[in-house]
Amino acid sequence: MAEPDPTEGRRSDDPPPRLETRGLTIAFGRKTALDGVSFSVRAGEIIALLGDSGCGKSTLLRAVAGLEQPSAGHVLLDGRAMSARMPPEERGVGMMFQDYALFPHLTVLQNVRFGLHRWSSGEADAIAKARLEQVGLADRASSYPGTLSGGESQRVALARALAPGPRVLLLDEPFSNLDRRNRDRVRADTVSVLHATGATALLVTHDPEEALLVSDRIVLMREGRIVQIGSGADLYRRPTSHFAANFFGDLITFPSRCMDGVARTQLGAFPAPGTADGALVLSCVRPESITLSDPGAGCPARVIRRRFLGAFSELILAAEGLAEPLRLTVANDISTREGDIVGLHVDSEASLVFPIEPD
């Protein structure tokens, strides 16, 4: 096998990343689920794989686990490439399943002990009990999974996945089976357990808010490729594509034309350095960077509706030259009423301009 050494090209004094993928590609028949995905995770980091369903994020997770075989590319753990055929049980990677996959015929303690077969019986017991203690379920050790609540099952699954001390913990939509009331608490608990154990984690989610909440960095995916990698703030403030910008929060988009490095829009001139004169671009702005001013200043708009939403109010505005109405949240003490004409002002520093993507 004359394959190029995937570890070459790194300075020897750098510690290798805990997990790395290089050009990972997976095809199911004609469909390419994963198309040349490369990224790396440092030890102790929590990374969110974010994207819509079918974007390849779960496939990526399963490829790292060894549950799918890549047709090209490599997965490296601590700088060492794993062969594509290396079975899951030899990788030292843990996984928490979306449905938790607790063994129904084993007690909670036996479930957590299941992965500890390389330890002596006494040690395995001690480790499993400590993990259960950590997730607050020591008193349910002898219960069977069928008697647990959703939140408890999730915690058992977490304890079980962490028990053998995996080099990387993979979490597949770990909170999607919980109802909203539980989810926030379980999520916070999970993150604190992950931090307490210093685990390196790769978590799949389709919820951008969840990705922002739990992860140190986000890998945003679309159609089998990575769109952008960065911290949550990076992706929110400096998205490199309209897709990335649109994925996090509301975005007001209007096509416009460029002249002299500036996109001229109804809401003002947005800087678009380096764009050719006359080029059609997508100018975007987040609602929170629009401020209201007196009529006459900025872009004129009429208030169609005003709704009270508790902590704040929402205004629905028809702006001149915009096809779609805008929704802005404002403080409750603003006196604007339905039918009023206001001026819209945009902080041009917060504007985003993207080339038109072929969708």
Add this chain to the structure above:
Amino acid sequence: MSVTVELAETRAAIGSGAADVTAPRLRAAPLAWAAAAVALAALILSPVASLTLTAMQGSGEVWPHLLAHVLPQATMTTALLLGGVGIVVVVLGVGAAWLVSAYEFRGRRLIEIGLLLPLAMPTYIVAFAYLDLLHPIGPAQSGLRDLLGVTRPKDLLLPEIRSLPGCVILLGFVLYPYVYLPTRALFLMQAGSLIEAARILGRSPSAVFLRIALPLARPAIALGTSLALMETLNDIGAAEFLGVRTLTVQVYATWINRSDLPGAAQIALVMLAMVLLLLAIERWGRRGRGYAGSAQRQRSMARHRLSGALGLAALGLGMVPIVIGFLVPAAYLVHSAIARISRLGFPHGVIAEAGNTLLYAGLGTMLAAACGFFVAAAPSLVSRRFGQGLIRLAALGYALPGAILAIGLLGPLTLADGAVSGVTTTLFGTAPAIIGVGAGGALVVAYLVRFLAVGVGACEAGLSKVPGSLAEAGRMLGRTPIATLLRVHLPMTWPAVLSGALLVFVDCVKELPATLLLRPLNVETLATHLYGEAIRGTYEDGAVAALLIVLVGLIPVALLLRLGSPADTRAQNGP
């Protein structure tokens, strides 16, 4: 091969319902699995290959004799037998299914269940019983003569049971449940509202039956009929006792009586062609299965209430197959067995034979159940395509009649024996006294090949209830596929595995042709003992042995009943 897979499913439905399962995509097939799969494939395919090779050795001077006097007649007889049994099982099976699905009458539930009883009656036992019952000086004819005041047997000539028509009728009356079971399930669960719709549109009951129910049930009828015909092809006892010279009988006669193995192999090849033809017909009969299967689960049709004389007539009609196919032969066996035991005590020979039966059927069962579990698990643990291939192979083994299997396995196993004794001779200087073929190893292997599909089917049904993520979780926690299978799947599915083992055991106990041909010298099982007595025309201990076999055969029927009506379990299985 779908027919045999279906049968395995039908039988597995006894154990538990199956659902479609999405297997994880674990495509890494470890070497051990691949090796085991190759071994299994070789085991199942070698009989066919070896059979062909043996047949090609030619039998010299015997061949012209076979070609002129044996093959055409045996083929013709077998074809007539298959055709006749096919007609009888369709008429009885579909008619019975329609009777209990479309009409309500006093005793209907009893009939519905009772119609399954002939499943417990192997073909050779029903023939054994009726041969004695209908003998000119047997109880039936004597009674009739007394009734009519006739004194000499010659004066009252009844149709001879020892004939092709007699064989057709007897086989039809014990094999119709194969058609009854799936057809009734279809009437109940899938065709119900369609049949009601046809009624509301104003069609007469007979038009509804002929134009709606029958076409809808076609796939089920095709499946059931092909299973019944496979049993017919496999049968050696009934045909032999009733003097019908079928291909199976000729295989046995050519091999054992004429000591002409190549000749027997040539006849067996013709049988193999018939098996393939049956499978093709079955597939053709089930074409367009989709429209019946795609119907959503529906409630059963409202039954037409029959009261008074009509209800009694329906009850009487429903009793006919039960009485002929089960009650009469069973009563005869009980009566003869009691007579034998009260006169001479429990026959000692039968105890030893029951032990032999237990030994060989038990070994075969353990092997088939264990292999069945691993084969059934292969799609989810190793790879879907690999596993499905193995399951298909198992189904092929099920389609092979025992006589074909016996001849086909003899060559490969003798080779293996030779290899083993060669190795031991070089290593230890002596060859083991008896191994493999001689010690009944061949018989156990034949049971494995023939009934693996039954074990696979039951285990598949159980495993389909284990979510795919559990297998992955086991491996993500550092366990090998085998360890995961043994520690996660086996504890979760042991009831299904056990019920599969039970079904295999019953089939092994009932199996006659392979047992007859492959048993070690001077070893008798219950089935072969019965065969021997019937051939000699002695009926002393046979009834006791036959009764034991029927009692074992009742186990699957009881399993069907324990899980409610068969249609309900079948319906859970889904289309």
